[in-house]
Amino acid sequence: MHYPEPISKLMDSFMKLPGIGPKTAGRLAFFVLSMKEDTVLDFAKALVDAKRNLQFCSVCGHITDIDPCYICQDQSRDRTTICVVQDPKDVIAMEKMRDYRGLYHVLQGAISPMDGIGPEDINVPSLLTRLQEDEVEELILATNPTIEGEATAMYISRLVRPSGITTTRIAHGLPVGGDLEYADEVTLSRALEGRREL
């Protein structure tokens, strides 16, 4: 196959995005040709703006266009609780819930010695400074229920323990509204381990 250079360059760019292979890239590139020039310019500008104007919040590490971010600035939020998550996407998921009124701290990853990621490589030091300065009473550890997420949660809870701040870990188990019979054995056995008295 032989494409004119501008097209193949555009396809190469699309293919840098996750989940896009050569066929989809070709379809997208040819669609761009059929778009109005203004729309294409807006599109390109949106891409550049997102990259240029977004930064990490200097307080919590969430992605933001203003510093500190809108959550950290919101004075109506409960400043005594911080929820620790791995990823900015996790903040969005938590916010969709609309039930949590505390603040966040985004680690930007998890500790993984295998990949050479230690506590200093993610936002753990900034969390510790925050805990010393602010009036925090509870730290909710909402890292992923994977080996690395679990180890990171345990690590933070050990560092924080001497300060007297309550640390809690989110529960894992059965999805709400699901049928017991459809749960896989592993989830079911973890749910059984985490049972509580009524």
Added chain:
Amino acid sequence: MHIDRLKLTNYRNYEALELNFSPTMNVLIGENAQGKTNVMEAIYVLAMAKSHRTSNDRELIRWEQECGKIEGDVQRKFGYMPIELTISKKGKKAKVNHLEQNRLSMYVGQMNVVMFAPEDLNIVKGSPQLRRRFLDMEIGQISRVYLHDLVNFQKILKQRNALLKANRGKLDLQDVMFDIYTEQYIQVAVQIILKRFYFMELLQKWANPIHQGISRGLETLEVSYGTLKDLHSGQTAEEMETIFADQLKSVRRRELERGLTLVGPHRDDLQFFVNGYDIQTYGSQGQQRTTALSLKLAEIELVKQEVGETPILLLDDVLSELDDYRQSHLLSTMQGQVQTFVTTTNIAGIDHNTIQEAAIFEVHDGSVLPRD
């Protein structure tokens, strides 16, 4: 349970093949390199969604084809059920009762098989790694939680080793992360050890009477599971964790010197005693084979107990490895109870009622024909 019908499309050397099986004994006869083992493998793959011979699924697809398919009709206690597995270069898709399954892990277990191939004869005399693999495959077939624990164990072990390697030589290491991984390591390792103890006790219970039968009552078989010292079955998880932690503490210095985890289930092994003698060292070839056979037959009983139905037995090229008495004992034990598939190059040497009543298939150059 038994499989009534097998249909292969673009699988290994078969472009299209359809076979109807006997619910009792099926014998595939043919020269070497004609395609006998490929049929056995196809039944195995249909049950386990992976091959016992290769980890590369592409090898299963016929040369220069995009995808291969295995279909089978399985007769179970509660009724008949068609299952289907499609293998393509992108991955595998499974159907049960014409319904596509979202996860392959939900598919495995619809049909249970026990395979006995020449390489299984090495369980006894081969490396400890082979015996651990045997343990993991067998327990995994019955317990999905075990498989999950095993994957977690491997990950934690890697993380812990990475920490040890990074801090190699720092003999007075004080690191919170290392303590955490050690704690997690102990927890999941003990879960694995507990399951292995449970499984080995069951296996021992079934294997010994079988072994006595095969050896005409002359030999008793004892299987012993060797893990960390001072761990025994009957201890609680908490007791094991304490003992484990102590042993890790005592090798801490050496672990930091070498940058490697030195204690754990990744170093477990099995030992086999016939009449009290360790047959890995003192047994004859024949005794080692008989032991391997007893273990595999015990597995049938085990699956029967845990799943509630007899699995399908696949004997690939192993009859010729056994003497006449052992052959006929094996076949008469299976007679009428377990659907059995046997491959052999020569039927003349096997003189037994079951073989005479069996459905016989002649395999020649990629064609399989039932003999009337």
